[in-house]
Amino acid sequence: MAEAETRGAAMDMPAHRRWLEAEGRRLLDFSKASRLSSGGFCALDMAGARPQGAVADTIVTARMTYSYALAAMQGLPGSVPLVDHGLAALSGLLRDGENGGWYEQDPGSPSGGGRKKAYVQAFVALAASAAAILGRPGGRDLLPDVLSVIAARFWAEDEGAMRESFSADFGEEEDYRGANANMHSLEAFMAAFDATGDSVWLDRSLRIAERFANRLAREMRFVIPEHFSLDWTMLKDFHADKPDHPFRPYGTTPGHSLEWSHLCLKLEAGLTAAGRPAPAWLAECAAELFAGGIRDGWNRDGATGFVYTIGWDGAVSVPNTAHWPLAEGITAAALLYRRTGDGDYARWYRRFWDYVDLHLIDRRQGSWWNEVDADNRPSERIYQGKPDLYHAYQPTLTPRLPIAASIPGALARGELQD
Template sequence: MAEAEERMATMDMPAHRRWLEAEGQRLLDFSKASCLPTGGFCGLDMAGARPEGATADTIITARMTYSYALAAMQGLPGSGPLVDHGLAALSGLLRDAAHGGWFEQDPGSSSGGGRKKAYVHAFVALAASAASILGRPGARELLADVLTVIETRFWAEAEGAMRESFAADFGDEEDYRGANANMHSLEAFMAASDATGDTVWLDRSLQIAERFVNRLARENRFAIPEHFSGDWTILKDFHADQPDHPFRPYGTTPGHSLEWSHLCLKLEAGLTRAGRPAPAWLAECAAALFAGAVRDGWNRDGKFGLVYTVGWDGSVSVPNTAHWTLAEGITAAALLHRRTGEADYATWYRRFWDYVDLALIDRRQGSWWNEVDADNRPSERIYEGKPDLYHAYQPTLTPRLPITASIPGALSRGELQD
């Protein structure tokens, strides 16, 4: 380390924190264009414009509602009305009044509403939790609604995990279990616990982490299997013909290991704050997941970046770097440094932000590139257009917060440091 960085980690330097704040505001300003006059939010193209004929997407609407709720908690102008805009769509346009639950997208779109997915409902719960903590009108009712749907339709108590998806009428359950939906459910459950004060959501978070982290990841060199049949048989060849699938790609996903890593530390903090025992394996596995992710994904085959996926034989499956993997890596490195004090994590924190600055930030058209190829050129192989706020905005906040179960909970307690 340089002499100054021996005295103070980068994340604690005043100038770095001012940079984080400015970058967060830049992302918030860019993303306001995704607000649809007809309700909800949509994705933006590479230039930051709404595509012609764009309709509301439930995941994007929930993520934007959540992100602007975080901004509103900081008193940033324009954020509160955008939270209300998102809540209106989640409570009306995107909710299935006939059968309950949430469509994947505007049911009036050309592709229809789609299936009822655990992944979608996790983000609705996350948005409703943040908006409830913020105190926006209708948010508590929305949160109660989505948590009821999760409890009665998706949560499988005997499995300690989430069912994956159903038809619109909640028939035709999919014979599949997925790590991705359960990971985001864990995140949403911790926010729900902060919003409601009900620690049952921490208990369920721990059940999810026990299965996926303490058992499955530990059994697989801390590379988390992503795909399972309904009886929890690992499907190692799942989507071998679709290696670049945006939600269910073949193989293992190093970026998800980074995400699980910091979620373990957040869960440890949430349990401790609630006066509940926090198993020692949470911190142990957080470190092991981080090590596994950089072992398998960072700077592979002489290239610079974090690969999207790795096959079960250890070879790179998709070499592109997705923006969200760096966002999760920044948070994981920051929290591990806070938790352990180890200088190596501070080095990774700087390394990841350096990569974001040099390869992912689009200074001409705004925001970050959603992904870049193996030579760090903008790509749309996996994802189209510019990303929504959710992944990129959070690492501008987490280095300025203590380790906490949820960002909205910490912001509501005034724990953000300038």
């Protein structure tokens, strides 16, 4: 008999749930070092230290604020002050008080604040939603601010998708549309719905999922095409000279298929909980995207791991395994198992955690390796230093929660299983 059939699904075992809780707390403790006394949070180096001259990064600050809000909802000490620390930076240091919107980083840094990116605004909205659900005053103030910027500047109603980026003064729009920013916007919009009850955020989530999961991915054998021009012409050669770009790599990114997979199930659950019909294609796409991600990304060329990118010729482009596809795969497998009862998903869930335990967890210096090479040795080809909490912390929670539109919403309802 298969492993999951003889011993049950790991995610349902009390000892496994205790392991998840302990690993989550280990990650939370490690990441506290990223707090900057000058405001916000920064990325950490491979040893878990703040790099010399580190400045506040908006994505890291938003992700840390979000993650510690999840921890605060569980009553974990030290979490609320870190949420408020992040909110203060997102409401002040990292916000453009003149033009609106959020910089990529501290604008007082040597390289300046950078462009106004949909990807960044989405994470600010995610953090603000979680903090508002937690009941932090800074979150309740920040949330309408960021949602109004998204609605006025970034949401393209005629396209049902997000505009990608602008110059700092919003005077010049980038000639680009991207799947990655839209994927994280979908996630943020579902959390915003849980925080506000405003169904427009469910409507927008559904339109994003319909375009990318039900149309574009379906047309491509359930591969997520990533890069487009303003008129939605696919850019297959985009960043052909930058195959290991951390946000916009050449080709396809199989890990994103896993991420879109569980977002489809969360959207289905959110629509159902709101008393609205959920299209049948959401569950179908969740299963097909998971299968496509496994087909294209797992154990390619006989190597153990989940490759970063695949070229349009089908060959592996970057063989390194980043930590985040494993984290997203764990969540996708857990939710698909909950949704279908199919033991094959429980086996993938166990397989992914086995890989994390044996190859990604750094038991000497803490946290997880951000990436490993094809031989599972720590690498910094794609990402530098140790990852922030966002990706690694969530799979310590999702297997203990029912399928829901957002993690903060489910935690606030007291749905976490011990």
